[in-house]
Amino acid sequence: MNFMTMTMSDRLKKARVSAGFYKASDAINKFGWKASTYRAHESRQNQFDATTALSYARAYGFNAGWLLTGEGDMAVRYAEPSSRSSAPAMRLQEQETRYNALIPIKGVVASGVWLEERVLSDSNENFRPSPFPADPAYPVEAQYDFTVGGAAAINKIAQTGDNLRCVDLQASGLEAADGDLVVLERRASNGLVELSVRRMQRLSETTELWPESTDPMWRSAIVVTNGLSGEGLETRVQAKVIWKYM
Numbered sequence: 001m002n003f004m005t006m007t008m009s010d011r012l013k014k015a016r017v018s019a020g021f022y023k024a025s026d027a028i029n030k031f032g033w034k035a036s037t038y039r040a041h042e043s044r045q046n047q048f049d050a051t052t053a054l055s056y057a058r059a060y061g062f063n064a065g066w067l068l069t070g071e072g073d074m075a076v077r078y079a080e081p082s083s084r085s086s087a088p089a090m091r092l093q094e095q096e097t098r099y100n101a102l103i104p105i106k107g108v109v110a111s112g113v114w115l116e117e118r119v120l121s122d123s124n125e126n127f128r129p130s131p132f133p134a135d136p137a138y139p140v141e142a143q144y145d146f147t148v149g150g151a152a153a154i155n156k157i158a159q160t161g162d163n164l165r166c167v168d169l170q171a172s173g174l175e176a177a178d179g180d181l182v183v184l185e186r187r188a189s190n191g192l193v194e195l196s197v198r199r200m201q202r203l204s205e206t207t208e209l210w211p212e213s214t215d216p217m218w219r220s221a222i223v224v225t226n227g228l229s230g231e232g233l234e235t236r237v238q239a240k241v242i243w244k245y246m
Contacts (some may be wrong), residue, residue: 009044011067012056015074016042019060019138031059038213051105067084074132103130103143105163110149111211111218114192135242142172146183146195146241154197155213157181158244164197166239178202181241184209184222185189187234197241198222207237 006014021027024042028035040046047058050068054125056063096113096116134140144166151160158164166183169176176182178201185195198209198221206225222229229235 004031006070007044007210008047008188009042011070012048015044015056015062015067018074018133019062020061027059042159066244073228089222103132103140103145103165105130105145105147107146108149109146109164109185109195109197111153111196113150114188117191117193130163132165132245135167138167138174138242139162139172142168144168144196148197152215153211153213153218155214157197158231162244162246164241165245166241168239170235176200176237176240182209182213183239183241184239185236186222186229194240200237209237 016024016027020031021037024039025035027033028038029153037046041048041052050064053067054064056062057067062074066126071082072084088176090197132146134143145163146166148154148160148162148164149199151158151162164183167174182198182200184194184196184198188194199212201210208221208223210221213219222235224235227235
C-alpha cells in the first residue's frame, strides 16, 4: 500500500480501523464527535484542516502530519491524550502494545537470486524494524516485511526498494487463496534458497505461481505439485502479501 496515493479520507478510515474502531459510529460515540461532520470527512465529502487532524490523531494515536499528507510515520504515541479521548486502562495498554510492536523487515525477495540459508538466518536475527505498525486484521506475531531486491518479475505490483507487508501462513494458521500475491520459497539440493513473489493460481492437482511482469523474460509460471516444482526443487508458499509501501 502506498500511503502517498491515499486520500485524507482513506487515511482517516485506516487510522480508525487500525485503532480498533471497526464502525465509524463506535469512534463517534467514544470521542463525542459530531456524526455528520465526521462522516463527511471519511466519505470524502469534506476535507479537514490541521486542527481537526490533530484531534483525530490524538484520539487514534496516529501522526497528524500523516493524516493530512501521507508523509512520515503512520503511528505515534501522544503523552497527553485529549480529555475526550481518554480510554480505560486496559484499552490504553492494548493500544500501547499494538503501536510498539516492532514488525521486522526480514530481508530481500528477488526472483532468480539464490542465497545460503546462513545469510537468510542472519537477516532474520538482525532485522530492521518496519516504520509501520501491525495490521490489526492479522496476528501481530505472524507479520513481517520484505524489501523488493529485484522487481523484474513483479514490476506490475512493486518496484525495487519497495517493501511488502506479509503474513506468515504457518504462524497465522491461514491458507493462501487463489489469486493471492504470495512469497514463494524454493530450496535447491546445494542448500541455496530463493525467495520470490508470485501470483498464485490453484488448479485441480497443481499450483501455478505466475510473475506480475511486463518483462518478456518473466512470463512463465512455476508449477508446483506435491511440494516440488518442475525442476524438482522443494517449494512452498511461505506467506501472503497484504500491502506494500515505499
